[in-house]
Amino acid sequence: MAFPIVTRTLHRHIDVDGLRVFYRESVPETEQAPTLLLLHGFPSASHQYRRLIDALGAHYRLIAPDMPGFGHSDVPHGPLTFDRLADVMAGFVQRLRLDHFVLYVFDYGAPVGFRLALRHPDRIAGLVIQNGNAYEEGLSPIMRNLIALEPGPAGEKAAREMLTLPTTRHQYEAGTTDVRLVSPDSWVLDQYFLDQPERARPQVELLLDYRHNVGHYPEWQEWLRTSTPPTLITWGRDDMFFPEPGARAYLRDLPDAQLHVFPTGHFALEEHLPEIAPLIADFLDATWKLVSPR
Numbered sequence: 576m577a578f579p580i581v582t583r584t585l586h587r588h589i590d591v592d593g594l595r596v597f598y599r600e601s602v603p604e605t606e607q608a609p610t611l612l613l614l615h616g617f618p619s620a621s622h623q624y625r626r627l628i629d630a631l632g633a634h635y636r637l638i639a640p641d642m643p644g645f646g647h648s649d650v651p652h653g654p655l656t657f658d659r660l661a662d663v664m665a666g667f668v669q670r671l672r673l674d675h676f677v678l679y680v681f682d683y684g685a686p687v688g689f690r691l692a693l694r695h696p697d698r699i700a701g702l703v704i705q706n707g708n709a710y711e712e713g714l715s716p717i718m719r720n721l722i723a724l725e726p727g728p729a730g731e732k733a734a735r736e737m738l739t740l741p742t743t744r745h746q747y748e749a750g751t752t753d754v755r756l757v758s759p760d761s762w763v764l765d766q767y768f769l770d771q772p773e774r775a776r777p778q779v780e781l782l783l784d785y786r787h788n789v790g791h792y793p794e795w796q797e798w799l800r801t802s803t804p805p806t807l808i809t810w811g812r813d814d815m816f817f818p819e820p821g822a823r824a825y826l827r828d829l830p831d832a833q834l835h836v837f838p839t840g841h842f843a844l845e846e847h848l849p850e851i852a853p854l855i856a857d858f859l860d861a862t863w864k865l866v867s868p869r
Contacts, residue, residue, distance in 0.1 A: 582632030584625075588647075591666040597621070597647035598640035598667070601632025609863040611703070611855070612673060613639040614664070616682020618743055618765045618778070619842075620646025623681075627844055630852040635859055638676075640667055642687065644777035646768060655777035656784045657683075661690035668698070675700055677862060679855075680707040682816070682841070683781070686788040689795040696798065701805035701862040703855055704825065706817050706841055709795045713821015715814070722786035734782040738769050750813030750840025757845045799828040805865065806832035807858040809851050811843035833858065 583602040588595045599621050611631075613624045621639035628637045641648040643663050644655050651659060664687055668676075677700050680688035685707025692699050708714065714722070721737075724730040736742065744762045748754050768774060799806075806829045810822035825832055835854060839846040 582629050584628055584632060589667065589670055591663050591670055594643050594649040594651060594663060596640055596643065596649070596663065596667055598638060599624070599628060600639075601628050601635070601637040603632065603634055603636050608634060608636045609700075609859040610636040610638065610673060610676040611679055611859060612668070612676045613637060613679040614681065614684025614688050615639065615642065615645065616684055616707075616841075617781070618645075618738070618746070618769055619761070620648075620765070620768065622646065622764060623761065623842065623844070626848050627852060627855075630848065631856055631859075634856070638671065638673070640664065642683070644774065644781070650773045650777055655780045657686045657690070657781065657788060660687045660781075661694075665691055665694060668695075674698055677701040677703060677859060679703040679705065681705045682707060685709060686785075686791070689791070689798070692802075692804075693794065693798055696802055699802075699804055700865075701858065702807070703858065704806060704808045704810075704822075705843055705851075706811050706814050706821075708817040708821045709792055709799075710821050710824035711789070711792065712824050713817045714789075715816055715818050718816050721782065722789055724783055724786070726783050730783055731779055734779040735775065737782055738775060738778055740766050743769065746815070746840075747842050747845060748840070749815045750811060751846050752838050753846065757842070761842070761845065796828050799825070803829060803831070805858070805862045807854060808832055808834045809843060809847075809854060810834070810836050811839040811841055811847075812836050813839065814841045816841055 585600045588597050620641040624639045642660050644650050678688050743766045747757050747762045812819045837847045
């Protein structure tokens with residue numbers, strides 16, 4: 576009996592700007608394999624891509640870091656903002672010499688990823704966007720309440736409520752069609768890291784900083800419109816944070832983008848990996864033919 580090739584995944588740390596950054600990296604069959612950089616969301620880390628790495632990593636180089644303050648990466652000493660996350664991820668890309676890659680952005684990974692794209696647009700071979708918002712119409716009432724929060728006792732109290740176990744679990748299960756397909760390992764591991772004593776401060780800081788991302792939407796949209804990177808959009812229709820209109824808004828600036836909407840919630844890969852993974856594989860194959868890696 577023939578069995579599919581099993582992906583080998585390396586688990587490493589690398590020093591970036593004084594921080595130890597953890598990342599997962601698949602080992603594909605060929606060194607010329609397309610590279611996909613996966614940026615995770617809140618409240619998760621690179622582990623949210625484990626199954627996708629297993630599915631595609633034998634044929635593609637998938638690299639998934641834990642951003643500072645998440646997962647196995649260090650917590651910065653100073654205030655943590657999305658600008659700071661982008662600084663560290665830019666250093667991470669530089670340290671790994673990723674001169675050419677397709678960028679996968681999801682949730683928090685979108686504001687970080689778009690900052691990277693504006694700094695080094697020549698490195699972006701294409702985009703995979705999964706529930707990563709860049710448009711006002713993609714903000715749900717929950718997100719509009721979040722971006723209305725300001726630093727101070729009231730704002731911090733509301734932000735801390737986002738760090739509780741019921742909220743973490745709800746983010747995975749809300750909007751799903753079959754909750755049995757959502758592994759409890761995901762939200763249990765996320766909560767483990769959120770509950771570490773040093774983690775609450777940076778997570779509250781990021782939640783209160785998210786409002787500043789909205790002001791950057793026009794420049795990100797301008798980059799999309801003028802650069803027109805090849806783009807695949809896969810979206811959970813019933814996302815409690817970024818509903819379907821946020822996915823369709825991309826088509827204003829990227830009319831040639833591929834759009835696939837699935838009947839699920841925020842973490843679409845949990846329920847629809849079998850449908851999404853082949854879309855990503857086909858997209859990587861087609862996109863990599865259009866460009867010549869440096």
